[in-house]
Amino acid sequence: MTEAAHYFLDPNSARAVIIGLLYLAGAIGFVLSLKWMSDAKTARKGIFAGEMGFLLAVIGTLIMPGITSTGYIYIAIALLIGAAIGVPLGLLVPMTAMPQRIALSHAFGALAAGLVGIVEFFNYTPQINGFVMAVLGIEIVLGCLVFTGSLMAAGKLQEILPQRPFVYPGQIFVNFGVLGVAIGFIVALVINPGLTWAIPIIIVCGLVFGVFLIIPIGGADMPTVIALLNAYAGISAALLGFVLSNNLLIVAGALDGMSGLILAIVMCRAMNRSFSNVLFGAFGQLEESTGEHGEMGSIRTASYDEAGDILKNSRLVVIVPGYGMAVAQAQHKVRELADTLAAEGVEVKYAIHPVAGRMPGHMNVLLAEAQVPYDQLLDMEEINPEFPQVDVVLVLGANDVVNPSARHMKSSPIYGMPILDVDKAACVMVVKRSMRPGFAGVENELFFNEKTLMVFGDAKDVMGELITEVSGNRDSINV
């Protein structure tokens, strides 16, 4: 609407070439950073490449035509404020709060993408062609839905909001209805780009849909959902690239979108479920299937004394961590127990199920924080063939991922989910707070297995007791 020529970047000018090359270098930096991420040894170099890429992208942007001197001052202030909030958010958040922190960070990025889209619309309406209008509309909806969706997810993970999925009849229709309204108005805008009043409606629909999308999601489905929100954030950045004719945004958005998609696929496969099932089915249908199993037999419990003796006298112990370990913040105590066992000549390994915890790779990060060497952390496929040779499996706050009924009980909601074959080991010790079933609300037949010993208590406290037992200081601190 103002003198657009002032903002025009002549593609043949030296400035355009410099900006283009800086953006190209930025894109190469992003690709390298992801490439180096494929090995823990080079991963930190990858971050450096990513940071350099970003730096070049920002420099390239700052020499765009049309930025006023006041503009530079505003930019400096905004960057400083952002950094002042971002640095503590990056450095001070504890590892156990990582899932909600990542979700929160998604919300910020999505907010920015949504706002830029909105400004671009008001700036150029009604001179917007159909393709750009469609892209812009979808971009705004995605930005808004990732914003509220991520905030909701962060709230659920931080337990500000209830973690249980909230499901009501007709939910799918309501959700799709909201999305349908947004799409309808985008179509209207494509036909007539002058309908400025349609934009607020689209924004509200996007925001509301983001909230509705997360309402039916339960805690254990969070890994998939966070990965999907990551993918949406990437797609919205790529769409913004089309609107702004900016290849760098398209590259970064495509990379981000793919990463989110791959992680979501990995998560879904690890639960033997489809996207639509995670997003819309939730575990709503479960209510009927719980409770009908009734008594599954009796359980055996072990005292700390007995458990400590068994652990001490074994050759190979495998620890299976789950969300319970994160909740109890027991990872340091777990490592201490492993060290104590190692000092007694016991070999210790960790078995990590892909969906253990609340985000992809959650357990790996927590154990890394506790300084567990990562070569002791084994994926499900690596460790499963080893279980018959294992003397003791110590299950720590994991439940559904070790439930053998996933193999054979067709009525079970977790039927078909690949599990850790802990029941093939000589002895299984389950550390649990109570007999309460796991997220899926299914009884775990592992607990009633004759090889299984239940050790009741808070994961962290139990670890402390076991360390005392194994290290032989029992006489001094009698329990």
Next chain:
Amino acid sequence: MNVSTEFIITGLFVFALAGFLGFETIRRVPRLLHTPLMALTNALSAISLVGSLVVLGRQYSTYATILGFIAVVASTINVVGGFLITDKMLRMFKTRQQKPKKAAEAEVGS
């Protein structure tokens, strides 16, 4: 704002190729590093900072400037926080040999 058809096609080329490149690259990231990967791509998704900077710098109107300001602050939080947290996480990943001194000593002591 009338994006030329030429750019739309170029953009689709770039999008498709970057998508395939990303798929093949990210597929190789081990599960061990999935959380850092997520944090890193989270930082990269804040690339909308580039768009926000232009909006704020050009000050099309008062509203645009306010929204642009919020957008720059939000995406900067995302970038800075994202990279720092990824680095903090990766610094913790150690193999047996690289164990920090303190832990190694504690082990010998016990």
